[in-house]
Amino acid sequence: MPQSFKLAVIPGDGIGPEVVAEAVKVLDAVTEGTDLTFEKTHFSLGAGRFLETGDVLTDGDLAAIEQHDAILLGAVGGVPGDPRLANANIERGLLLRLRFSLDHYVNLRPTRLFPGIASPLADPGEVDFVVVREGTEGPYVGNGGAIRVGTPHEVANEVSVNTAFGVERVVRYAFGQAESRRGRLTLVHKTNVLTFAGSLWKRTVDAVAAEHPSVVVDYLHVDAATIFLVTNPARFDVIVTDNLFGDILTDLAAAISGGIGLAASGNINPEGDFPSMFEPVHGSAPDIAGQQKADPTAAILSVALLLRHLGAADAADRVDRAVIADLAARGPSHRTTAEIGDTIAALLTQN
Ligand SMILES: NC(=O)C1=CN([C@@H]2O[C@H](COP(=O)(O)OP(=O)(O)OC[C@H]3O[C@@H](n4cnc5c(N)ncnc54)[C@H](O)[C@@H]3O)[C@@H](O)[C@H]2O)C=CC1
Ligand SMILES: CC(C)CC(=O)C(=O)O
Numbered sequence: 001m002p003q004s005f006k007l008a009v010i011p012g013d014g015i016g017p018e019v020v021a022e023a024v025k026v027l028d029a030v031t032e033g034t035d036l037t038f039e040k041t042h043f044s045l046g047a048g049r050f051l052e053t054g055d056v057l058t059d060g061d062l063a064a065i066e067q068h069d070a071i072l073l074g075a076v077g078g079v080p081g082d083p084r085l086a087n088a089n090i091e092r093g094l095l096l097r098l099r100f101s102l103d104h105y106v107n108l109r110p111t112r113l114f115p116g117i118a119s120p121l122a123d124p125g126e127v128d129f130v131v132v133r134e135g136t137e138g139p140y141v142g143n144g145g146a147i148r149v150g151t152p153h154e155v156a157n158e159v160s161v162n163t164a165f166g167v168e169r170v171v172r173y174a175f176g177q178a179e180s181r182r183g184r185l186t187l188v189h190k191t192n193v194l195t196f197a198g199s200l201w202k203r204t205v206d207a208v209a210a211e212h213p214s215v216v217v218d219y220l221h222v223d224a225a226t227i228f229l230v231t232n233p234a235r236f237d238v239i240v241t242d243n244l245f246g247d248i249l250t251d252l253a254a255a256i257s258g259g260i261g262l263a264a265s266g267n268i269n270p271e272g273d274f275p276s277m278f279e280p281v282h283g284s285a286p287d288i289a290g291q292q293k294a295d296p297t298a299a300i301l302s303v304a305l306l307l308r309h310l311g312a313a314d315a316a317d318r319v320d321r322a323v324i325a326d327l328a329a330r331g332p333s334h335r336t337t338a339e340i341g342d343t344i345a346a347l348l349t350q351n
């Protein structure tokens with residue numbers, strides 16, 4: 001049956017447009033000659049747009065984006081420290097506003113060490129886990145403030161918000177993931193010092209665990225989790241954690257599994273009340289922007305997550321297989337961003 005989807009494309013800043021161009025190239029290649037079609041609308045948003053117009057994300061932008069079935073985003077954010085962006089807060093005003101407004105409470109970040117990819121770990125073992133990061137709460141909600149700013153007596157607060165509703169729904173999603181994978185779930189937090197939030201997360205996991213007797217549950221403090229991610233990543237199947245810890249752990253997860261250029265993610269609203277958004281884990285990488293040095297694989301694997309989310313599992317599998325074939329054949333030679341996209345797109349037309 002023909003399937004037609006409306007896709008909002010937000011290339012963003014820095015390497016965002018470079019990697020999104022390749023992701024779109026691969027999406028076009030995988031859908032070519034099939035009943036699957038994507039009607040794409042490009043949204044020019046990010047630091048560049050702010051510098052041109054003074055707008056970060058207007059209510060009109062948000063309303064227009066909401067009309068789509070899914071969102072593909074590159075990365076947003078200017079050069080850290082750029083004084084022209086001092087008051088813009090692109091990350092919060094754009095990326096986090098999208099995640100919060102579209103209720104992306106699951107930030108799904110799969111980590112796999114693909115065949116042929118070197119890990120910096122001497123003996124990584126089987127690396128295949130997903131981080132289920134809470135996406136709408138925690139310390140990122142902007143619940144803070146500062147007084148006596150710029151004086152020696154400045155006090156700055158950034159309060160982590162954790163609600164029973166918000167924690168339970170993401171924990172339930174994580175148990176579902178564990179049941180469909182290898183049946184192991186690790187809660188990562190810092191319950192020994194963040195006792196109020198930690199207690200809520202721990203009690204919620206214990207309560208939901210009682211409904212999922214087939215899932216083996218354990219707990220790690222976040223500092224210890226960083227040790228095991230390096231010494232024994234094979235111990236992990238599903239990690240469930242809060243917004244901040246999940247952000248940090250997933251850069252580490254990317255590093256042990258071949259690098260940030262391979263790490264994909266989905267900002268998911270599981271109920272489908274709002275469009276979900278798919279993006280690489282990395283940022284706008286100003287240090288390599290405009291040089292065709294960025295690896296677009298993370299953005300391309302994000303397209304696979306997008307397709308799977310929309311129910312196009314065959315197309316998602318084809319993208320995954322093409323990426324795996326490209327990774328397996330990668331040698332030491334450096335290819336441009338576009339060359340990697342071209343290779344993966346060409347592999348798709350062969351299978
Ligand atoms: N989702 C988003 O849009 C995110 C935005 N940011 C923003 O991006 C800007 C830069 O942040 P950073 O902390 O430097 O993180 P980053 O992820 O942009 O870069 C960290 C390092 O990884 C490298 N890197 C990133 N993506 C790569 C790719 N695809 N291929 C090869 N190398 C890659 C960069 O060159 C850099 O050395 C900031 O404005 C930050 O706020 C940061 C993280 C996520
Ligand atoms: C603006 C940040 C929350 C983006 C980021 O680093 C991430 O989502 O991994």
Ligand SMILES: [Mg+2]
Nearest residue numbers: 247248251281
């Ligand atoms: Mg991050």
